[in-house]
Amino acid sequence: MATLRIYDLNEHVLALDLKDLLRLLAPRSLEANWIVSTVKLSKPEHEHFEATGEGGEQLEELAQGNARLSGSDLAALADxxxxxxxxxxxxxxPTQLDKTWLIIRAVDSTFYEIDTDDETVLRKISSAYKDVRAGEAPITSWALDRPRE
Known part of the structure; x- marks a missing residue:
């Protein structure tokens, strides 16, 4: 799978969120089946899911059980x-539950990571956002105790 990382900022804040990516990739994102889970880093005790707002609280609960939901349900929670x-x-x-089409990963409010082999998705991401970088591999480690500037 190819890995892209989106770093677009708007006034020093990440300029996109899950709802924006789901809209960009519609209608396929709305037709897909989704699993909501934590971001798993190289150390087993370091798994993270954090989101704010009413929908974010519900997503956090779902992530603890690797819950499955429809694309339209995920979009409603993301909104x-x-x-x-x-x-x-x-x-x-919808017809290939055992084959991953796309992975969207939010990483510490710093970037969004997209993993997919779908050329249409890769083109849409690259054309919709300004600061898109190729990742060598999906994120597996992150300095959790980074010094704050």
């Missing part, structure tokens, strides 16, 4: 979420 800080969202096509 009711102020910000996804950490989270992983794995999509499969």
């Amino acid at each position: 009711n979420t102020r910000q996804v800080i950490w989270g992983e969202f794995v999509a499969s096509a």
Whole structure:
């Protein structure tokens, strides 16, 4: 799978969120089946999911059980979420539940990571956002105790 990272900022804040990505990738994102889970880092005790707002609280609960939901249900929760800080969202096509189509990963409010082999998704991401960088591999480690500036 190819990995893209989106770093677009708006007034020093990440300029996109889960709801924006779901809208950009509609209608396929709305037709997909999704698993909501924590971001798993290299150390097993370091799994994170954090989101704010009413929808964010519901997403956090779902992530603890790796819950499955429809694309339209995920979009409704995302619309009711102020910000996804950490989270992983794995999509499969409605007819291919065992094959991953797309992974969206929010990483510490710093960037969104997209993993997919779908060339249409890669083109849409690259054309919709200004600061898109190729990732060598999906995020597995992150300095959780980074010094604050």
